[in-house]
Amino acid sequence: SANEGAQRYNSVGKVMEYCNSTDWKAFGIAVAFLCGTDTVTDGDGKSYDTVLIGTQCWMATNLEYPSSGGCRDVAWVNNNDVGWCGYYNGIDYGDEGLLYEWSAAMNGAAACNGVGESQPSCSTPVQGLCPAGWHIPSHYEFTALEREVCDTGAQCLTDFPYDESTAYYVQGTDEGDQLKRAIDCYGCEGSGGSSNFNALLTGMTSYGTGNSDNRGTYTRLWSSSVRSSDGYKWNRYLSSNFAGIYPAANPGHYGWSVRCIKD
Template sequence: MRKIRIALKAVYVIPFILLSACSEKENVAPTVNLVTPVDGEIIMQGGVIPVKAMADDEDGSITELVIYVEGAEVASAEASTLIYDWNTADLEVGEYVLSALARDDEDKSDAVNIRVTLDTPGGFNPDLSYGTLSDIDGNSYGTIEIGTQVWMAENLKVTNYPDGSPITQISGETEWNAMTPDIQAYCWYNNLTEYSDTSGALYTWAAAMNGALSSDTIPSGVQGVCPDGWHIPSDAEWKVLEMFLGMSQVDADNYDWRGSDEGGQLKEAGFSNWAKPNTGGSNSSGFTAVPGGFRSAKGVFYSIDLYAAFWTSGEEAGTDKAWYRTLYFDREQVYRQYNDMRLGLSVRCIEN
C-alpha cells in the first residue's frame, strides 16, 4: 500500500509542475525609438541638436538606455527617456548615423538607427560683404566683388528689358521647340513662378543679349537684359574670374571640364538648393551659384537641382550656338562649351 500512495502522489505532482512551467511567460524585449531628429532629416550644421530616445518594456523595466553618434557612445542612463544635446559646431557637413539601444532587467535589448545630414546654411557667404542691385522690375540682388570684377550674386529674374519693354514669355513646349535662334524669350523652370526667387528665369541667348551682336571683349559692352551700369559677361570676362580663383591660362582656354576646384568656389555651399554631394561647394568666392536647371531647344526642362548654366555674350562663329559656363552637383571644375542659342539658361550680370 505504501508504494501505491507514493505513485498516486506522483501522478498529481507531475501535472502541477507542467502547469507551472506553461504559465511562465517568455520575457518580451523592450522597444526603443529615436524621437528627434527624424530619419532622413537635413539639419543646419553649427547648432546644438537635441537627440531624444524613448524606450518601453511591457513586462519589466529599462535598465539601460544608450545614444550613439557614428557608433560612439555619447550618453546613457537607467531611464526610459534620454536626451543628448549634440553639438555640431565643429563637425563637417555630410551624413551621420545616430543610434539608440535599450536593455531591460532580463538583459533583452532593442536598437534603432537613423541617418541625418548636416548641411551648411545656403545663401551668401557670411564671411564676405555684399552690395545690392535693383533691376527695372524692382527686383533686388546681392552683388559681390571678386578680384577686379563685381558680379551679381544671384540669378537674374527680370521680365522686362532696361527700357521697360516686355520680354516674351514662352511656356508651351511646342512653341519653344518651334523657335528660331533669333527669338527673344524667357520662362520659369517647369513654368512655375515659385522658382523665380531662388533660381531666377531661363533666357534664350537672343533674349539675354536683347538682340545685340556677339562680343568677346573686356568688357563685353552688351547690356542685354542687365540693369543699367551692368552687362552680359563675355567668355573672356569669365576667364578672368576663373583665373582669379586659380585656374591656369591653358585650362581657361580649354574646353569642357577645366581647372581644379574653381567651380566649387563658385557654388553655393550645402544642400539647400544643390543635390548631394555638391562636390567642392564652398562658395568661398561669394558668387553663390545656384542650380537653375535648363530648358532644351525642344522645350523640355532638366536638372533643377543638378545644373547651373550661364550665358556669355559670345557666339561660336558661323553657327547658331553661343558660349556658356556650367557648374554641376558632383563636379568642382567649370565646364566651358558652346550650345544651341535656343536653350533656356540662367544669366549673371557683371558691373561695367
C-alpha cells in the same frame, strides 16, 4: 515741364538730381558704388546682392527680369531661339531667377567681341536685360573670373586660356565648387562655394520640348560672346558631377541662367 524743380536720387550714378525746364541735372557729390555691400535694382524694382571677386563686381544671384511682358510673353518654339524666358517648369524658386534663351538674355542685341586675349573687354558691352550700368559677361570676363578663383599657379593660365581652345572639356580642379551653390532638395538651398558667387544649380529648359529638367544637378550661365567657327554661344557649365568648370559653346535655343556683371 511738370517736374521742374523736383529732385530725385539716381541709383545708377548714386547722385542727387534736380529737374530744370528740359532735363534732369546732377548736383552734390556722387557716392561710389560699394560692391559686396550695395545692391543693384532692375527695371521692375527687384534688388540683387552683389559680390566682388578680384576686380570684377558680379550680381550674387541670378537675373529675374522682366517680371512680366517682353520675353515672358514669348511662346516656346521647338528648336528655335525666339527670345523666350520663364521659370523652371513655371515655378518661381526665388533666387534661382529665370531661364533665358540666348537672344532673350541679349535683348535682341548682337554678340560682343569679348573673345581673345587681345580683347580684354567688349568694345561695347552688351547690356541685354541687365540693369543700367551692368551687362551680360563676355567669354573673356568669365575666363578672368575662373583665373581669379583658380589657385594652381601657372596651371591656371593653361586651364583657363582666353582663346577658344577649351570648349567641351572640364577645366581646373575645384574652381566650379568655389562658384556654385547646391540645391539639396527640391526647393531647398545648400551651402555655397568659397567665392560667394553662389551659382545655384538651376537646371535648364530643353529646346526639344520646352520642359525643364536637371534642377539640382547643374547650371549653365550665358555669355555675350559667340565662337568664331560656328556662331555658337559661349556659356559656363557647373555641375554636381564635377568640381571644375566646363566652358562650352552651344546653340542659343536652350533656357539657361544669366548672371550680370558691372560695367
